[in-house]
Amino acid sequence: MMKSALKLFAMVIALIGFHIAPSLAGGTLSMTRIDGETVHVSLEELMELQATEINTSTQWTNGVQKFRGVAFDTLFDTYGLTAETVRVSALNDYNVMVPADVLRNDGAILAYHLNDAEMSVREKGPFWVIFPYDADERFQTDTYWAYSVWQVKSVDAAN
Numbered sequence: 001m002m003k004s005a006l007k008l009f010a011m012v013i014a015l016i017g018f019h020i021a022p023s024l025a026g027g028t029l030s031m032t033r034i035d036g037e038t039v040h041v042s043l044e045e046l047m048e049l050q051a052t053e054i055n056t057s058t059q060w061t062n063g064v065q066k067f068r069g070v071a072f073d074t075l076f077d078t079y080g081l082t083a084e085t086v087r088v089s090a091l092n093d094y095n096v097m098v099p100a101d102v103l104r105n106d107g108a109i110l111a112y113h114l115n116d117a118e119m120s121v122r123e124k125g126p127f128w129v130i131f132p133y134d135a136d137e138r139f140q141t142d143t144y145w146a147y148s149v150w151q152v153k154s155v156d157a158a159n
Contacts, residue, residue: 027126029110030154031075034083041079043112043126046070049078052109056134059145060124067130069111072103075155083157088129091121091151097159098129098147106139107132110152124150 029046032038052071057064076082086103089095102108111130112118119125128150133139 027153029127029152030156031079031081032154032156032158033080034157036158039079043118046075046110046112046127049074054107054109054111054130054132056130056132058130058133058148059140060150064134066113066115067109067111067128068113068116069109069127069130072100072108072110073105075110076100076104081155081157083159085159087154087156087159088147088149088152089154089156090149091153094149096146096149100157102147103129107135108147110155121151127152 027043029041030038031041046069049070051068052074054067055064056067081100083100085097086100087095087097108129108131111128112126114123114125114128119128129148129152131139131144131148133144138144
C-alpha cells in the first residue's frame with residue numbers, strides 16, 4: 001500500500017511540474033556555432049551582456065511596449081556565431097531561417113524582458129526576437145513578422 005501511495009504522490013508531483021514549468025520565466029538559449037558546437041546560455045548570462053531597449057508596438061500586443069534584451073550583433077560576436085543565415089527555433093518547433101545581417105543590421109534584439117519583467121512562456125518568453133517595428137514600415141511586413149519568433153529556444157548557425 002505504501003508503494004502505491006508513493007507512486008501516486010510522485011505522479012501527482014510530476015504532473016504539477018509538467019503544467020507549471022512551461023509558464024515559468026527563465027530558461028536557457030541553445031546556440032549552435034557553424035562548426036556544430038552548441039553553447040547553452042542562461043537568462044542570467046544574457047542579462048550580463050550589454051542590454052538594448054526597444055519601445056515599439058507589435059501586432060501581438062496592445063500599444064507601445066518596452067522590450068529589453070541583447071542586440072543580435074552582440075549575441076553573435078560574444079558567442080561566435082558566424083553564418084550568413086541562422087535558424088531561429090521556438091519551443092513549439094516553429095523555426096525560420098533568418099539572414100544574419102538582417103538581425104545584425106536592422107536593430108533586432110533577443111528580448112528577455114517585457115515592460116521590465118521576465119516573460120513567461122504564456123507571455124511569449126522566455127526569449128522573443130523583436131525589431132523596432134514602429135521605426136520603419138519595412139519591419140511591418142510578413143517577412144519581419146515571420147522573423148519575430150517568440151518562445152525562442154535556439155539559434156543555429158550550423159543549420
